[in-house]
Amino acid sequence: MLKVKDKEFELYLSERQLRERIQVLGGKLSEDYKSKDPVVLGVLNGAFMFLSDLMKEIDAPLQMAFIKIASYEATRSTGQVKEVIGLSMGIGDRHVIIVEDIVDTGRSMDYLIKKLKEHSPSSISVVSLLLKPEALESDVVVDYVGFEIPNKFVVGYGLDYDGYGRNLKEIYQLK
Numbered sequence: 001m002l003k004v005k006d007k008e009f010e011l012y013l014s015e016r017q018l019r020e021r022i023q024v025l026g027g028k029l030s031e032d033y034k035s036k037d038p039v040v041l042g043v044l045n046g047a048f049m050f051l052s053d054l055m056k057e058i059d060a061p062l063q064m065a066f067i068k069i070a071s072y073e074a075t076r077s078t079g080q081v082k083e084v085i086g087l088s089m090g091i092g093d094r095h096v097i098i099v100e101d102i103v104d105t106g107r108s109m110d111y112l113i114k115k116l117k118e119h120s121p122s123s124i125s126v127v128s129l130l131l132k133p134e135a136l137e138s139d140v141v142v143d144y145v146g147f148e149i150p151n152k153f154v155v156g157y158g159l160d161y162d163g164y165g166r167n168l169k170e171i172y173q174l175k
């Protein structure tokens with residue numbers, strides 16, 4: 001049991017489970033992108049820890065940039081997606097890999113993909129550490145999924161509860 005701010009959470013994915021799965025994802029991406037010179041777009045804030053560990057497992061030349069979108073308040077989605085911030089690198093005719101922490105309703109990812117398509121990339125693929133299939137409300141395709149999880153709020157390993165818990169090494173689920 002772990003308390004984050006005013007709520008109780010329990011361990012859901014250990015450091016080891018995360019590490020082992022990320023090695024597998026990194027291996028697949030290395031294989032799929034070895035001669036594609038991709039641009040990896042890490043979605044801040046939530047993906048920072050996953051992104052950092054995943055990048056170390058990719059053995060292929062790539063460039064990286066960080067972008068930011070926001071649609072979430074505390075433990076429920078507001079459905080209000082804001083702007084994409086920080087897309088300074090040209091992605092026209094490039095293979096883009098979006099790295100997210102979690103796809104919940106899929107609205108943020110839907111919006112992001114639409115925005116990125118305006119820049120005419122050669123391809124876009126989505127990597128998400130977590131996916132909540134039961135919560136999905138859009139037809140967004142997540143090409144590389146770390147873990148499919150139940151429709152319960154999670155925190156840790158970059159994911160926050162009201163700003164807290166991002167520094168946790170493991171992922172915890174709301175009790």
Ligand code: 5GP
Nearest residue numbers: 072077103104105106107108153154159160
């Ligand atoms: P979506 O637009 O797919 O509903 O939600 C996207 C964003 O909401 C995610 O990138 C993440 O920041 C936040 N989010 C969705 N589910 C969770 C969750 O279980 N825990 C945390 N901490 N954030 C979540």
Ligand code: MG
Nearest residue numbers: 046100101102
């Ligand atoms: Mg996110």
Ligand code: MG
Nearest residue numbers: 046072159160
């Ligand atoms: Mg958040």
